[in-house]
Amino acid sequence: MKTSYKKQDVIVLLKDVTSKMTPLSTEEREKRIQQGIHYSEMLPLEYSPSKEYMALYYQALHYHSKTTAQAVMCLGDKILSKKGNDIVLVSLARAGTPIGILLKRYFEKQYHIVVPHYTISIIRGRGIDKNAMQYILKKHHAKTIQFVDGWIGKGAIIKELQKEVLQYENVSGELAVLADPAHMTSLYGTTEDFLIPSACLNAVVSGLFSRTIYNKNVIGENDFHGAVYYKELEKQDISYHFIEEIEKHFDEKYIIEQKITNIEVNYKEAEEIAEKFHIKDINFIKPGIGETTRVLLRRVPWKILVKNKTEKIYIGHILELAKEKGITVEEYPLKYYRACGLIKNLNADI
Known part of the structure; x- marks a missing residue:
């Protein structure tokens, strides 16, 4: 399908369902x-950022571009060390797509290795796009596939991925991410819950396409999962501005982080929050800066928990979104995350 990304950066294995889906209010x-x-059957309205919010995005990009680049370089070197030079990057659309592009460009710039990069859909509760996987496996050996995403929140997608790849011989379900505060993969750039600037925005920083759709009214048996292209946002597109700002730091050195071992974070902290706030559905709890941002952009939040309200360098955009939407922000002693979004239960008082 059409996106604002160049084909030499990513092959997008999605069906264009533009004009076939009506966006719904949050x-x-x-x-x-x-x-x-199921959330994948509906198209969300794209958030139109205010001037104040965009100013915070550019501020975040300025502060975190070097950290993001260091995470990309560290992650890239771990991938090469583990899999060698024969790699096929398969990013999970949409948050993983710009990360896959950054990794591809890092390999080319630092090691003169040109690797294929595809972006495909995986949906919690619906699985991976089987037609996209078949397409890739017809062209590449299973062992070369490396899945890529932006971050791990409480681990729902990595668990979905690990379950789904069992049907594909020699395909590894180990997910490569920039940030893994949940300590669920060995392929991470950092375990710090830091702000990946692209997490602040939706389509305008991610190739101008929507989150992925799996609605059988528009997706046939032999189709890829779908997405919508936002042509009306072309003048606001900053997808490559983000990529290029991170790339500037690829010549700099990075510090290898020593991972804390024997920590079973996974759902533990989310379960503690559920008990504290009497939340029955664990899916209403979205830990991590990236997931909290998504709650504010795409869901109906009840409350936002932050470790420290003064950490505006990391959570300034979250505080601004919460202010715009009139959502309570509460300090809470988070152990592994800087923020956590709590979704509002529309059927009962939480």
Whole structure:
């Protein structure tokens, strides 16, 4: 499908369903999700950022571009060390797509290695795009595939991935991410819950396409999962500005982080939060800066928990979004994350 990314950076294995899906308001979509309709069957309205929010994005990009680049370089070197030079990057659309592009460009710049990069859909509760996987496996050996995403929150997608790859011989379910505060993969750039600037925005920093869709009314049996292209946002597109700002730091050195071992974070902290706030559905808890941002952009939040309100260099955009939407921000002694979004239960008081 059409995106604002160049084909030499990524091959997008998605079906274009532009004009075939009607976007729903955040409130209507949340209502339907909580009534049992799967989120992948609906197209969310894209958040239109305010001038204040965009200023915070550019500030975040300025502060975190070097950290992001260091995480890309560290992750890239770990991938090469583990798999060798024969790699096929398969990023998980949409958050993983710019990370896959950055890794591809890092390999080319630092090691003069040109690797294929595909972006495909995986959906919690619906699985990986089997047609996209078949397409890739017809062209490449299974052992060369390396899945890539932006971050791990409480681990729902990595668990979905590990379950799904069992049907593909020699395909590894180990996910490579920039940030892994949940300590769930050995292929990480950092375990710090830091702000990846692209997490602040939706389509305008991710190739101008929507989050992925799996609605059988528009996706046939032999189709890839779908997405919408936002042509109307072309003048606001900063997808390559983000990529280029990170790339500037690829010549700098990075410090290898010593991973803390024997920590079983996974759902533990989320479960503690659920007990504390009497939340019955663990899916209403979204830990991590990236996931908290998504809650504010795409869901109906009840409350935002932050480790420290003064850490505006990391959570300034979260505080601004919460202010715009009138959402309570509460300090909470988070152990492994800087922020956690709590989704509002529309059917009962939480």
